[in-house]
Amino acid sequence: MRKLGTRHENLDRKVYRELKSMIVDRKLKPGDKILQEKISQEFGVSRTPLMCALKKLEQEKLVQAIPRRGFYVRRFTKEEVLEAFELREILEGLAARRAAIIITAIQAERLRGFFTDADVSESGQGIKRYADEDRRFHNFLIELGGFDLLNDILENYNIITVSYRVDVMEGLVRHPRETLPEHRALIEAIASGKPDLAEKLARQHFARSRQQLLKEMELEKARRPSKPAASHPRAVRTSQQEPGP
Amino acid sequence: MRKLGTRHENLDRKVYRELKSMIVDRKLKPGDKILQEKISQEFGVSRTPLMCALKKLEQEKLVQAIPRRGFYVRRFTKEEVLEAFELREILEGLAARRAAIIITAIQAERLRGFFTDADVSESGQGIKRYADEDRRFHNFLIELGGFDLLNDILENYNIITVSYRVDVMEGLVRHPRETLPEHRALIEAIASGKPDLAEKLARQHFARSRQQLLKEMELEKARRPSKPAASHPRAVRTSQQEPGP
DNA sequence: GGATTGAATATTGTATTCAAAAATCACTAA
DNA sequence: TTAGTGATTTTTGAATACAATATTCAATCC
Secondary structure, eight states, X not given: OOOTTTSOOOHHHHHHHHHHHHHHTXXXXXXXXXXXXXXXXXXXXXXXXXXHHHHHHHHTTSEEEETTTEXXXXXXXXXHHHHHHHHHHHHHHHHXXXXXXXXOHHHHHHHHTTTTTOOOSSOHHHHHHHHHHHHHHHHHHHHHHTOHHHHHHHHHTTHHHHHTOXXXXXXXXXXXXXHHHHHHHHHHHHHTTOHHHHHHHHHHHHHHHHHHHHHHHHHHHHHSSSOOOOSSOOSOOOTTSOOOO | OOOTTTSOOOHHHHHHHHHHHHHHTTSSOTTOEEOHHHHHHHHTSOXXXXXXXXXXXXXXXXXXXXXTTEEEEOOOOHHHHHHHHHHHHHHHHHHXXXXXXXXXXXXXXXXXXXXXXXXXXXXXXXXXXXXXXXXHHHHHHHHHHTOHHHHHHHHHTTHHHHHXXXXXXXXXXXXXXXXXXXXXXXXXXXXXXXXXXXXXXXXXXXXXHHHHHHHHHHHHHHXXXXXXXXXXXXXXXXXXXXXXX
C-alpha cells in the first residue's frame, strides 16, 4: 500500500514553506506588509494557496493579520523571546530526560557528532555556522525525546524560531565560547543515559540564556527610560521600496 | 484610536469556531468525512472560508487532511491523550506556580468560586456539569499563569480538548469524588499564594490521572491482546448515514 | 459468482472574478 | 503652505468556475 498523504504536496504547503523561510531568513523583515498580489506572482500561484499559507503562519504568530488591511511580518518582543526560553527550559528539559532514557546506540553516536568541529572564534562566519548547528542540535534533542505532541508544538509553534529573534549574534543570546561546553556536557549526559543530569543540564542551559536576556533587557530599559514602541504596524512600507533621498 | 483586528470578524473565523464546536460536541464524530459542499451549504457560506477553517483545524490536529481525498475528523489514540496529560502536568504545574505568585485578591475570589456547588453524585447530569466546570477551571488556571505563549499553545493546540477524549464519564479520567478534593486544595494553594505547594498539587493531580489512564490502557491491552486498529480512515462513511440492518 | 475494467459522477485543489473596504491622490479652502 | 474632502486606485475577503483526481457502479471477462 502506498503512503497516503505524502505523495501529493499541496500548493499551499509549498507556499507555506517558501514564505516561512523568507521570514526566517529575513528576506521579509518584521513590519513588512505582505503584498499578496506581488508574492503570489513571484511564486507563480494564485492568491488562494497564498492566503492559506498566510493563515497558517498567522496561527504560528509569524505574521499578524489585520482584517481588511492585510498581513504583516510580525515582530517579536523581548518579552516573547523570554517566554519562549522559559517554556523551552521545561519542555526541552523534559525532552532531554526522556531522550536519556530511550536513546539507542546509533542515536547516541549521531548525537555525539554535534559540535565536533565548532568554531568558537570571533568570525561572523563561525558564529553563523554555530547558530545553525545550535538549531539542528535542539531540534534533534526534541526528536530524541520521542514526544510526538511536544515535537509538533515546538516545531509548528515556532518556539524555537522565536528564540532566535534576538538582534545580535545571529540570534544567539550567549557566545558559543560559553554555550559550547554546556552543549557538550548535555550531549554526554544524554548519550550515556543519565536522565536526571540531562534534564538538569538542559534546564541550566536555558536558565542561563534567560538570565542573560533579562540582563540585556534591564540595560536597555535603563538606557531608554520611556520610549513605548508602536505595537501595531501603521502605514508600514515594504522593505523592497527604494530608500528616500 | 479604534481597536484593530477586532471589529471585523472574518467568515473563516466563524466557520472555524462553528466547526470546532461541532467536533468537540461530537456532532461530527471521529472518522467522519467532512463533506465540504454539505457543510458549506449548511453554514450558508462558500467552500473558500470552510477550506480555510479546515486547514486551521488540521494544524490543530482536530481533523486530518488526506490530499485529494478530503478532511476527516480525527480520532485521538489513548497514547495521545496520555501525552497530553504528560504535557499538562508540567505546563499547568508551571502555570499554577506563577498564578500563586501573581494572583490578585479579585482573581483569588473568583478562583475560590469554582466547584462551590459541585454535585459529586452518580447522576449523568452532575458528571456533565462537573466536566464542564473542570474545563473552565483549568482554562482559568492557565489564564492566571499570565503566560501568553503558554495560553496560546494550550488553547490552539487543543491539549485540553485532547485530554477529554476518553470515552467514559464525559471525558473525565477519574470520578469527581476523587478529583474534587484535589481541585479544592489546588485552588486554596493558589489563592493563598503558595507557589511551591500549588505546583506540587497541580502536578500530582495530573500524575494521578495519568496513572489511572495507564492502568486502563494496560487492562485494555490485556483484554484484546493483538487487534491493531486501522490508522488511516479508509472508505469511511459519514455518521449521517442510516445504520445497516 | 467474483474480480476487473472503464465510463459516469462526485469531490478536491486552485484560478478567476467581483463587491466592499481601505489607501492614495488630486484638488479645494483656510 | 497645510488640513480637509471627494474621486480613483489597490487590496482584501469571499463566491464562483474549472480542471485534475478520486470514487462509484455497471458491464465484461475469467
